[in-house]
Amino acid sequence: MKEPRTLKDAVVYFSDPDNCLNYLVKRRWPNGVHCPSCGSERVSFVPKRRVWQCKTRHPKCQFSVKVGTIFEDSPLGLDKWLPAVWMITNCKNGVSSWEIHRAIGVTQKTAWFMLHRIRLAMHSEDGKLSGGEIEADETFIGGLARNMHKDKKAKITGTGGAGKAIVMGLLDRNSSKVRLAHVPNTQGDTLHTHVRKYVKGGSYLFTDAFAGYHGLDREYIHQVIDHAESYVEGNVHTNSIENFWSLLKRGLKGTYVSVEPFHLFRYLDEQAFRYNNRKEMDDGDRFNAVVSQITDKRLTYDHLTGKDASTTPL
Structure with a gap:
Protein backbone atom coordinates (compact mmCIF):
# COMPACT_ATOMS: atom_id res chain seq x y z
CA MET A 1 0.00 0.00 0.00
CA GLU A 125 14.43 27.30 14.18
CA ASP A 126 13.82 30.90 13.25
CA GLY A 127 16.27 32.43 10.81
CA LYS A 128 16.16 35.85 9.23
CA LEU A 129 13.38 36.53 6.76
CA SER A 130 14.44 36.81 3.13
CA GLY A 131 14.13 40.57 3.13
CA GLY A 132 12.45 42.62 0.46
CA GLU A 133 9.06 43.65 1.83
CA ILE A 134 8.19 42.87 5.45
CA GLU A 135 5.02 43.70 7.36
CA ALA A 136 5.25 44.12 11.14
CA ASP A 137 2.37 44.27 13.58
CA GLU A 138 1.29 43.16 17.03
CA THR A 139 -1.96 41.79 18.41
CA PHE A 140 -3.54 41.13 21.78
CA ILE A 141 -4.73 37.64 22.75
CA GLY A 142 -7.40 37.41 25.42
CA GLY A 143 -11.11 37.52 26.19
CA LEU A 144 -13.46 40.05 24.65
CA ALA A 145 -14.45 42.97 26.87
CA ARG A 146 -18.16 42.37 26.26
CA ASN A 147 -17.83 38.91 27.83
CA MET A 148 -16.06 40.12 30.96
CA HIS A 149 -17.50 40.78 34.40
CA LYS A 150 -18.21 44.46 34.87
CA ASP A 151 -15.44 44.76 37.51
CA LYS A 152 -12.81 43.51 35.05
CA LYS A 153 -14.25 45.55 32.20
CA ALA A 154 -13.93 48.72 34.29
CA LYS A 155 -10.15 48.22 34.49
CA ILE A 156 -9.69 48.21 30.72
CA THR A 157 -8.20 51.41 29.35
CA GLY A 158 -6.93 52.59 25.98
CA THR A 159 -7.32 50.07 23.15
CA GLY A 160 -8.45 47.27 25.47
CA GLY A 161 -5.18 45.35 25.66
CA ALA A 162 -4.73 45.57 29.41
CA GLY A 163 -4.06 42.16 30.94
CA LYS A 164 -3.91 40.37 27.59
CA ALA A 165 -1.02 38.43 26.04
CA ILE A 166 0.87 40.26 23.28
CA VAL A 167 2.06 38.60 20.08
CA MET A 168 4.50 40.29 17.71
CA GLY A 169 4.41 39.20 14.09
CA LEU A 170 6.53 39.71 10.97
CA LEU A 171 5.32 38.61 7.54
CA ASP A 172 7.53 38.37 4.46
CA ARG A 173 5.44 39.26 1.42
CA ASN A 174 7.88 37.57 -0.98
CA SER A 175 7.95 34.13 0.68
CA SER A 176 4.62 34.37 2.55
CA LYS A 177 6.44 33.26 5.71
CA VAL A 178 5.49 34.53 9.14
CA ARG A 179 7.58 34.79 12.32
CA LEU A 180 5.84 35.09 15.68
CA ALA A 181 6.89 35.81 19.24
CA HIS A 182 5.04 36.14 22.53
CA VAL A 183 6.44 39.44 23.84
CA PRO A 184 6.10 41.01 27.30
CA ASN A 185 5.08 44.50 26.13
CA THR A 186 4.77 46.82 23.13
CA GLN A 187 7.54 49.20 24.10
CA GLY A 188 9.85 50.43 21.36
CA ASP A 189 12.90 48.50 22.63
CA THR A 190 10.97 45.21 22.59
CA LEU A 191 9.55 45.69 19.10
CA HIS A 192 12.84 47.00 17.67
CA THR A 193 14.76 44.03 19.06
CA HIS A 194 12.35 41.56 17.46
CA VAL A 195 12.51 43.34 14.10
CA ARG A 196 16.32 43.43 14.11
CA LYS A 197 16.51 39.74 15.04
CA TYR A 198 14.56 38.55 12.01
CA VAL A 199 14.66 41.26 9.33
CA LYS A 200 17.72 42.08 7.25
CA GLY A 201 18.87 45.67 7.31
CA GLY A 202 17.82 47.74 4.32
CA SER A 203 14.55 45.85 3.80
CA TYR A 204 11.25 47.58 3.19
CA LEU A 205 9.34 47.57 6.49
CA PHE A 206 5.62 48.30 6.57
CA THR A 207 3.88 49.09 9.88
CA ASP A 208 0.93 51.03 11.19
CA ALA A 209 1.42 54.37 12.92
CA PHE A 210 2.01 52.89 16.40
CA ALA A 211 4.73 54.86 18.22
CA GLY A 212 6.63 51.69 19.17
CA TYR A 213 7.97 51.44 15.60
CA HIS A 214 9.37 54.96 15.49
CA GLY A 215 13.13 55.09 14.85
CA LEU A 216 13.37 52.04 12.60
CA ASP A 217 13.87 54.26 9.56
CA ARG A 218 17.59 54.44 10.41
CA GLU A 219 18.05 50.75 9.53
CA TYR A 220 15.11 50.00 7.23
CA ILE A 221 13.06 51.66 4.52
CA HIS A 222 10.22 52.20 6.94
CA GLN A 223 6.84 53.08 5.46
CA VAL A 224 3.83 53.77 7.67
CA ILE A 225 0.10 53.46 7.07
CA ASP A 226 -2.07 55.46 9.48
CA HIS A 227 -5.25 53.46 10.03
CA ALA A 228 -7.04 56.56 11.27
CA GLU A 229 -6.89 57.86 7.70
CA SER A 230 -6.75 54.78 5.43
CA TYR A 231 -5.84 51.10 5.29
CA VAL A 232 -4.08 50.98 1.92
CA GLU A 233 -1.99 53.54 0.09
CA GLY A 234 -0.52 51.89 -2.99
CA ASN A 235 1.90 49.24 -1.73
CA VAL A 236 1.84 50.52 1.84
CA HIS A 237 -0.42 48.40 4.07
CA THR A 238 -0.38 45.71 6.76
CA ASN A 239 -3.30 43.71 5.37
CA SER A 240 -1.36 40.44 5.01
CA ILE A 241 -0.34 40.23 8.67
CA GLU A 242 -3.83 41.40 9.68
CA ASN A 243 -5.28 38.49 7.70
CA PHE A 244 -2.97 36.11 9.56
CA TRP A 245 -4.15 37.49 12.92
CA SER A 246 -7.71 36.69 11.84
CA LEU A 247 -6.72 33.08 11.07
CA LEU A 248 -4.80 32.73 14.35
CA LYS A 249 -7.68 34.04 16.44
CA ARG A 250 -10.24 31.81 14.73
CA GLY A 251 -8.17 28.85 15.92
CA LEU A 252 -7.58 30.17 19.43
CA LYS A 253 -11.14 31.34 20.07
CA GLY A 254 -13.09 28.85 18.00
CA THR A 255 -11.12 25.62 18.51
CA TYR A 256 -9.09 26.01 21.70
CA VAL A 257 -11.42 28.52 23.41
CA SER A 258 -9.10 29.25 26.34
CA VAL A 259 -5.31 29.29 26.02
CA GLU A 260 -3.05 29.96 29.01
CA PRO A 261 -0.34 32.56 28.29
CA PHE A 262 2.18 30.02 29.67
CA HIS A 263 1.46 27.78 26.66
CA LEU A 264 0.73 30.43 24.04
CA PHE A 265 4.07 30.08 22.23
CA ARG A 266 3.27 26.44 21.46
CA TYR A 267 0.02 27.38 19.71
CA LEU A 268 1.92 30.07 17.78
CA ASP A 269 4.39 27.40 16.55
CA GLU A 270 1.46 25.27 15.41
CA GLN A 271 -0.30 27.99 13.45
CA ALA A 272 2.92 29.38 11.96
CA PHE A 273 3.93 25.92 10.70
CA ARG A 274 0.64 25.37 8.89
CA TYR A 275 0.60 28.90 7.45
CA ASN A 276 4.20 28.81 6.25
CA ASN A 277 3.70 25.48 4.49
CA ARG A 278 0.21 26.04 3.10
CA LYS A 279 1.21 26.67 -0.52
CA GLU A 280 4.11 24.44 -1.50
CA MET A 281 2.93 21.36 0.45
CA ASP A 282 -0.17 19.19 0.44
CA ASP A 283 -1.48 17.29 3.49
CA GLY A 284 0.89 14.37 3.02
CA ASP A 285 3.93 16.62 2.59
CA ARG A 286 3.14 18.62 5.73
CA PHE A 287 2.72 15.39 7.69
CA ASN A 288 6.08 14.11 6.42
CA ALA A 289 7.70 17.43 7.36
Whole structure:
Protein backbone atom coordinates (compact mmCIF):
# COMPACT_ATOMS: atom_id res chain seq x y z
CA MET A 1 0.00 0.00 0.00
CA LYS A 2 1.28 3.48 -0.89
CA GLU A 3 2.05 5.97 1.86
CA PRO A 4 -1.03 8.01 2.84
CA ARG A 5 -2.06 11.26 1.18
CA THR A 6 -5.37 11.77 3.03
CA LEU A 7 -6.59 11.31 6.60
CA LYS A 8 -8.61 8.25 5.56
CA ASP A 9 -5.47 6.72 4.02
CA ALA A 10 -3.47 7.54 7.16
CA VAL A 11 -5.93 5.81 9.53
CA VAL A 12 -5.94 2.66 7.39
CA TYR A 13 -2.20 2.68 6.65
CA PHE A 14 -1.06 3.21 10.24
CA SER A 15 -3.42 0.58 11.65
CA ASP A 16 -0.72 -1.89 10.58
CA PRO A 17 2.18 -1.89 13.14
CA ASP A 18 4.66 -2.86 10.42
CA ASN A 19 3.68 0.17 8.34
CA CYS A 20 4.14 2.44 11.37
CA LEU A 21 7.57 1.01 12.10
CA ASN A 22 8.80 1.04 8.52
CA TYR A 23 7.51 4.57 7.95
CA LEU A 24 9.33 6.03 10.96
CA VAL A 25 12.53 4.05 10.36
CA LYS A 26 12.68 5.33 6.77
CA ARG A 27 12.47 8.97 7.89
CA ARG A 28 14.45 8.78 11.09
CA TRP A 29 17.31 6.65 9.80
CA PRO A 30 17.42 7.06 5.99
CA ASN A 31 21.06 5.88 5.93
CA GLY A 32 20.56 2.90 8.24
CA VAL A 33 19.56 2.39 11.89
CA HIS A 34 22.06 3.52 14.50
CA CYS A 35 22.01 3.56 18.29
CA PRO A 36 20.60 6.86 19.67
CA SER A 37 22.85 6.56 22.75
CA CYS A 38 26.29 5.90 21.23
CA GLY A 39 25.70 6.35 17.49
CA SER A 40 26.95 2.87 16.61
CA GLU A 41 25.59 1.23 13.46
CA ARG A 42 26.35 -2.22 14.88
CA VAL A 43 22.76 -2.98 15.85
CA SER A 44 20.43 -5.94 15.31
CA PHE A 45 16.64 -6.03 15.21
CA VAL A 46 14.67 -8.13 17.72
CA PRO A 47 11.40 -8.91 15.86
CA LYS A 48 9.42 -10.27 18.82
CA ARG A 49 9.92 -7.09 20.83
CA ARG A 50 10.18 -4.72 17.86
CA VAL A 51 13.35 -3.14 19.28
CA TRP A 52 17.00 -2.97 18.30
CA GLN A 53 19.96 -4.27 20.29
CA CYS A 54 23.19 -2.26 20.18
CA LYS A 55 26.23 -4.55 20.17
CA THR A 56 28.27 -1.98 22.09
CA ARG A 57 27.95 -2.37 25.85
CA HIS A 58 26.42 0.64 27.56
CA PRO A 59 23.23 1.56 29.47
CA LYS A 60 20.07 1.54 27.36
CA CYS A 61 21.62 -0.63 24.68
CA GLN A 62 18.13 -1.71 23.60
CA PHE A 63 16.01 0.94 21.93
CA SER A 64 12.78 1.31 20.00
CA VAL A 65 11.97 3.68 17.16
CA LYS A 66 10.34 6.00 19.76
CA VAL A 67 13.52 6.58 21.77
CA GLY A 68 14.90 10.08 21.30
CA THR A 69 11.66 11.42 19.80
CA ILE A 70 8.54 13.22 21.01
CA PHE A 71 6.97 9.74 21.38
CA GLU A 72 9.53 8.50 23.93
CA ASP A 73 8.13 6.77 27.04
CA SER A 74 4.58 6.97 25.70
CA PRO A 75 2.54 3.79 26.28
CA LEU A 76 0.39 4.65 23.26
CA GLY A 77 1.02 2.85 20.00
CA LEU A 78 2.07 4.60 16.80
CA ASP A 79 -1.34 3.68 15.36
CA LYS A 80 -2.74 6.41 17.66
CA TRP A 81 0.15 8.85 17.52
CA LEU A 82 0.49 9.16 13.76
CA PRO A 83 -3.18 9.90 12.93
CA ALA A 84 -3.10 12.54 15.70
CA VAL A 85 -0.03 14.10 14.06
CA TRP A 86 -1.87 14.11 10.74
CA MET A 87 -4.92 15.86 12.21
CA ILE A 88 -3.15 18.73 13.97
CA THR A 89 -0.78 19.23 11.04
CA ASN A 90 -3.54 19.64 8.48
CA CYS A 91 -6.61 21.07 10.27
CA LYS A 92 -6.56 24.74 9.25
CA ASN A 93 -8.00 26.01 12.53
CA GLY A 94 -6.33 23.40 14.74
CA VAL A 95 -7.89 20.43 16.49
CA SER A 96 -8.93 20.33 20.14
CA SER A 97 -7.86 17.74 22.67
CA TRP A 98 -11.52 16.77 23.09
CA GLU A 99 -11.74 15.90 19.40
CA ILE A 100 -8.53 13.85 19.54
CA HIS A 101 -9.93 12.14 22.65
CA ARG A 102 -13.05 11.08 20.73
CA ALA A 103 -11.29 10.26 17.46
CA ILE A 104 -8.54 7.92 18.68
CA GLY A 105 -9.97 6.67 21.99
CA VAL A 106 -7.72 8.23 24.64
CA THR A 107 -8.56 10.44 27.61
CA GLN A 108 -8.80 14.19 27.09
CA LYS A 109 -5.83 14.74 29.39
CA THR A 110 -3.73 12.31 27.33
CA ALA A 111 -4.86 13.97 24.09
CA TRP A 112 -3.88 17.41 25.48
CA PHE A 113 -0.40 16.13 26.34
CA MET A 114 -0.07 14.48 22.92
CA LEU A 115 -0.94 17.67 21.07
CA HIS A 116 1.63 19.71 22.98
CA ARG A 117 4.32 17.16 22.17
CA ILE A 118 3.40 17.34 18.51
CA ARG A 119 3.51 21.15 18.63
CA LEU A 120 7.10 20.83 19.82
CA ALA A 121 7.88 18.96 16.59
CA MET A 122 6.17 21.73 14.60
CA HIS A 123 8.58 24.31 16.02
CA SER A 124 11.25 25.37 13.57
CA GLU A 125 14.43 27.30 14.18
CA ASP A 126 13.82 30.90 13.25
CA GLY A 127 16.27 32.43 10.81
CA LYS A 128 16.16 35.85 9.23
CA LEU A 129 13.38 36.53 6.76
CA SER A 130 14.44 36.81 3.13
CA GLY A 131 14.13 40.57 3.13
CA GLY A 132 12.45 42.62 0.46
CA GLU A 133 9.06 43.65 1.83
CA ILE A 134 8.19 42.87 5.45
CA GLU A 135 5.02 43.70 7.36
CA ALA A 136 5.25 44.12 11.14
CA ASP A 137 2.37 44.27 13.58
CA GLU A 138 1.29 43.16 17.03
CA THR A 139 -1.96 41.79 18.41
CA PHE A 140 -3.54 41.13 21.78
CA ILE A 141 -4.73 37.64 22.75
CA GLY A 142 -7.40 37.41 25.42
CA GLY A 143 -11.11 37.52 26.19
CA LEU A 144 -13.46 40.05 24.65
CA ALA A 145 -14.45 42.97 26.87
CA ARG A 146 -18.16 42.37 26.26
CA ASN A 147 -17.83 38.91 27.83
CA MET A 148 -16.06 40.12 30.96
CA HIS A 149 -17.50 40.78 34.40
CA LYS A 150 -18.21 44.46 34.87
CA ASP A 151 -15.44 44.76 37.51
CA LYS A 152 -12.81 43.51 35.05
CA LYS A 153 -14.25 45.55 32.20
CA ALA A 154 -13.93 48.72 34.29
CA LYS A 155 -10.15 48.22 34.49
CA ILE A 156 -9.69 48.21 30.72
CA THR A 157 -8.20 51.41 29.35
CA GLY A 158 -6.93 52.59 25.98
CA THR A 159 -7.32 50.07 23.15
CA GLY A 160 -8.45 47.27 25.47
CA GLY A 161 -5.18 45.35 25.66
CA ALA A 162 -4.73 45.57 29.41
CA GLY A 163 -4.06 42.16 30.94
CA LYS A 164 -3.91 40.37 27.59
CA ALA A 165 -1.02 38.43 26.04
CA ILE A 166 0.87 40.26 23.28
CA VAL A 167 2.06 38.60 20.08
CA MET A 168 4.50 40.29 17.71
CA GLY A 169 4.41 39.20 14.09
CA LEU A 170 6.53 39.71 10.97
CA LEU A 171 5.32 38.61 7.54
CA ASP A 172 7.53 38.37 4.46
CA ARG A 173 5.44 39.26 1.42
CA ASN A 174 7.88 37.57 -0.98
CA SER A 175 7.95 34.13 0.68
CA SER A 176 4.62 34.37 2.55
CA LYS A 177 6.44 33.26 5.71
CA VAL A 178 5.49 34.53 9.14
CA ARG A 179 7.58 34.79 12.32
CA LEU A 180 5.84 35.09 15.68
CA ALA A 181 6.89 35.81 19.24
CA HIS A 182 5.04 36.14 22.53
CA VAL A 183 6.44 39.44 23.84
CA PRO A 184 6.10 41.01 27.30
CA ASN A 185 5.08 44.50 26.13
CA THR A 186 4.77 46.82 23.13
CA GLN A 187 7.54 49.20 24.10
CA GLY A 188 9.85 50.43 21.36
CA ASP A 189 12.90 48.50 22.63
CA THR A 190 10.97 45.21 22.59
CA LEU A 191 9.55 45.69 19.10
CA HIS A 192 12.84 47.00 17.67
CA THR A 193 14.76 44.03 19.06
CA HIS A 194 12.35 41.56 17.46
CA VAL A 195 12.51 43.34 14.10
CA ARG A 196 16.32 43.43 14.11
CA LYS A 197 16.51 39.74 15.04
CA TYR A 198 14.56 38.55 12.01
CA VAL A 199 14.66 41.26 9.33
CA LYS A 200 17.72 42.08 7.25
CA GLY A 201 18.87 45.67 7.31
CA GLY A 202 17.82 47.74 4.32
CA SER A 203 14.55 45.85 3.80
CA TYR A 204 11.25 47.58 3.19
CA LEU A 205 9.34 47.57 6.49
CA PHE A 206 5.62 48.30 6.57
CA THR A 207 3.88 49.09 9.88
CA ASP A 208 0.93 51.03 11.19
CA ALA A 209 1.42 54.37 12.92
CA PHE A 210 2.01 52.89 16.40
CA ALA A 211 4.73 54.86 18.22
CA GLY A 212 6.63 51.69 19.17
CA TYR A 213 7.97 51.44 15.60
CA HIS A 214 9.37 54.96 15.49
CA GLY A 215 13.13 55.09 14.85
CA LEU A 216 13.37 52.04 12.60
CA ASP A 217 13.87 54.26 9.56
CA ARG A 218 17.59 54.44 10.41
CA GLU A 219 18.05 50.75 9.53
CA TYR A 220 15.11 50.00 7.23
CA ILE A 221 13.06 51.66 4.52
CA HIS A 222 10.22 52.20 6.94
CA GLN A 223 6.84 53.08 5.46
CA VAL A 224 3.83 53.77 7.67
CA ILE A 225 0.10 53.46 7.07
CA ASP A 226 -2.07 55.46 9.48
CA HIS A 227 -5.25 53.46 10.03
CA ALA A 228 -7.04 56.56 11.27
CA GLU A 229 -6.89 57.86 7.70
CA SER A 230 -6.75 54.78 5.43
CA TYR A 231 -5.84 51.10 5.29
CA VAL A 232 -4.08 50.98 1.92
CA GLU A 233 -1.99 53.54 0.09
CA GLY A 234 -0.52 51.89 -2.99
CA ASN A 235 1.90 49.24 -1.73
CA VAL A 236 1.84 50.52 1.84
CA HIS A 237 -0.42 48.40 4.07
CA THR A 238 -0.38 45.71 6.76
CA ASN A 239 -3.30 43.71 5.37
CA SER A 240 -1.36 40.44 5.01
CA ILE A 241 -0.34 40.23 8.67
CA GLU A 242 -3.83 41.40 9.68
CA ASN A 243 -5.28 38.49 7.70
CA PHE A 244 -2.97 36.11 9.56
CA TRP A 245 -4.15 37.49 12.92
CA SER A 246 -7.71 36.69 11.84
CA LEU A 247 -6.72 33.08 11.07
CA LEU A 248 -4.80 32.73 14.35
CA LYS A 249 -7.68 34.04 16.44
CA ARG A 250 -10.24 31.81 14.73
CA GLY A 251 -8.17 28.85 15.92
CA LEU A 252 -7.58 30.17 19.43
CA LYS A 253 -11.14 31.34 20.07
CA GLY A 254 -13.09 28.85 18.00
CA THR A 255 -11.12 25.62 18.51
CA TYR A 256 -9.09 26.01 21.70
CA VAL A 257 -11.42 28.52 23.41
CA SER A 258 -9.10 29.25 26.34
CA VAL A 259 -5.31 29.29 26.02
CA GLU A 260 -3.05 29.96 29.01
CA PRO A 261 -0.34 32.56 28.29
CA PHE A 262 2.18 30.02 29.67
CA HIS A 263 1.46 27.78 26.66
CA LEU A 264 0.73 30.43 24.04
CA PHE A 265 4.07 30.08 22.23
CA ARG A 266 3.27 26.44 21.46
CA TYR A 267 0.02 27.38 19.71
CA LEU A 268 1.92 30.07 17.78
CA ASP A 269 4.39 27.40 16.55
CA GLU A 270 1.46 25.27 15.41
CA GLN A 271 -0.30 27.99 13.45
CA ALA A 272 2.92 29.38 11.96
CA PHE A 273 3.93 25.92 10.70
CA ARG A 274 0.64 25.37 8.89
CA TYR A 275 0.60 28.90 7.45
CA ASN A 276 4.20 28.81 6.25
CA ASN A 277 3.70 25.48 4.49
CA ARG A 278 0.21 26.04 3.10
CA LYS A 279 1.21 26.67 -0.52
CA GLU A 280 4.11 24.44 -1.50
CA MET A 281 2.93 21.36 0.45
CA ASP A 282 -0.17 19.19 0.44
CA ASP A 283 -1.48 17.29 3.49
CA GLY A 284 0.89 14.37 3.02
CA ASP A 285 3.93 16.62 2.59
CA ARG A 286 3.14 18.62 5.73
CA PHE A 287 2.72 15.39 7.69
CA ASN A 288 6.08 14.11 6.42
CA ALA A 289 7.70 17.43 7.36
CA VAL A 290 6.47 17.22 10.97
CA VAL A 291 7.50 13.58 11.33
CA SER A 292 10.99 14.50 10.07
CA GLN A 293 11.28 16.92 13.03
CA ILE A 294 10.34 14.59 15.90
CA THR A 295 13.90 13.53 16.76
CA ASP A 296 15.96 15.00 19.63
CA LYS A 297 12.91 16.73 21.09
CA ARG A 298 11.50 15.74 24.46
CA LEU A 299 8.65 17.19 26.51
CA THR A 300 7.70 15.65 29.84
CA TYR A 301 4.38 16.23 31.57
CA ASP A 302 6.09 17.88 34.55
CA HIS A 303 7.88 20.27 32.23
CA LEU A 304 4.71 21.03 30.32
CA THR A 305 2.76 21.84 33.47
CA GLY A 306 5.58 23.82 35.08
CA LYS A 307 6.29 21.30 37.86
CA ASP A 308 9.83 20.55 36.69
CA ALA A 309 11.68 23.66 37.85
CA SER A 310 15.08 22.11 37.08
CA THR A 311 14.42 22.08 33.33
CA THR A 312 14.98 25.14 31.20
CA PRO A 313 11.68 26.16 29.56
CA LEU A 314 11.42 25.31 25.88
